[in-house]
Amino acid sequence: MTHLVLYDGVCGLCDRFVQFLIRIDRHDRLRFAALQGEIGAKILADTGRTANALSTVLVMADHGSPDQRLLERSDAAIFAIAACGGAFTAVRAFRIVPRFIRDAAYDLLAKHRYRIFGSYDSCPVPTPRTRTKFLDAAPRVAAR
Numbered sequence: 001m002t003h004l005v006l007y008d009g010v011c012g013l014c015d016r017f018v019q020f021l022i023r024i025d026r027h028d029r030l031r032f033a034a035l036q037g038e039i040g041a042k043i044l045a046d047t048g049r050t051a052n053a054l055s056t057v058l059v060m061a062d063h064g065s066p067d068q069r070l071l072e073r074s075d076a077a078i079f080a081i082a083a084c085g086g087a088f089t090a091v092r093a094f095r096i097v098p099r100f101i102r103d104a105a106y107d108l109l110a111k112h113r114y115r116i117f118g119s120y121d122s123c124p125v126p127t128p129r130t131r132t133k134f135l136d137a138a139p140r141v142a143a144r
Contacts, residue, residue, distance in 0.1 A: 002031050004063035004135070005080050006043060009034030013113040014057065017077070022130055024084040030133065031063065037136030043070070055110045074102035 005021065007014040021030055033039040035058070043060060044050070047070055059076040062068045071079050074094070081091045094102065 001062050001065060002029055003080065003083050004039075004043075004060040005030055005032050005076075006035050006040045006058040006060065007032065008055070008057075009036045011113055013109070017057065021080055021084065022133060024081070024086075024088055025133075027085050028133075029083050029085070030080060031135050032133055033135045039136050055113075056106070074099065074106045077106070078102075 005018065007018055009015075018032055021032075033043075035041070035044065043058070049058075056073050057076045057080070059071045059079050060068050061071055061079060078091055078094055082089045
C-alpha cells in the first residue's frame with residue numbers, strides 16, 4: 001500500500017523532510033504532492049481544509065484505497081517516517097507523548113519554518129531519479 005505525503009512545496013523545511021523521506025523509503029511506500037498542486041488542492045477541498053493547511057504536512061494513509069485516512073501535523077510526520085520501515089519504525093515511540101504536546105511543538109516549528117529554513121519562489125523540481133515519486137507534474141505556487 002502506498003501513502004501520499006502532501007507538503008508545502010515552497011518551504012525549505014518541507015523540502016528537506018521530503019528529501020529525507022525519499023532517502024529512507026527503501027520499500028517505495030511513499031508518494032508526494034505539493035499542497036499547492038492540483039492533487040493537494042483537491043484533497044484540501046475534499047477534506048474541508050483551507051490554505052491554512054499549508055503550514056502542516058498531511059499524509060493520506062493507504063492512498064487510493066477505501067480505507068484511506070488523512071493524518072496531519074505530528075501524526076503525519078511520525079506515520080510517514082515509520083512507513084519507511086526498518087529502524088525508522090522506532091519513531092512510533094513518539095506517539096507515547098500526548099498529541100497536544102507533539103502538535104504544540106510542531107506548530108511552533110511550523111510558525112517559524114520560513115525564517116529558519118527559508119523558502120523557494122516555486123516548488124523545487126524533482127530529479128529524474130525521483131520524478132516517479134511525485135504525483136503532480138507542475139504544482140502551482142501559492143502566496144505565502
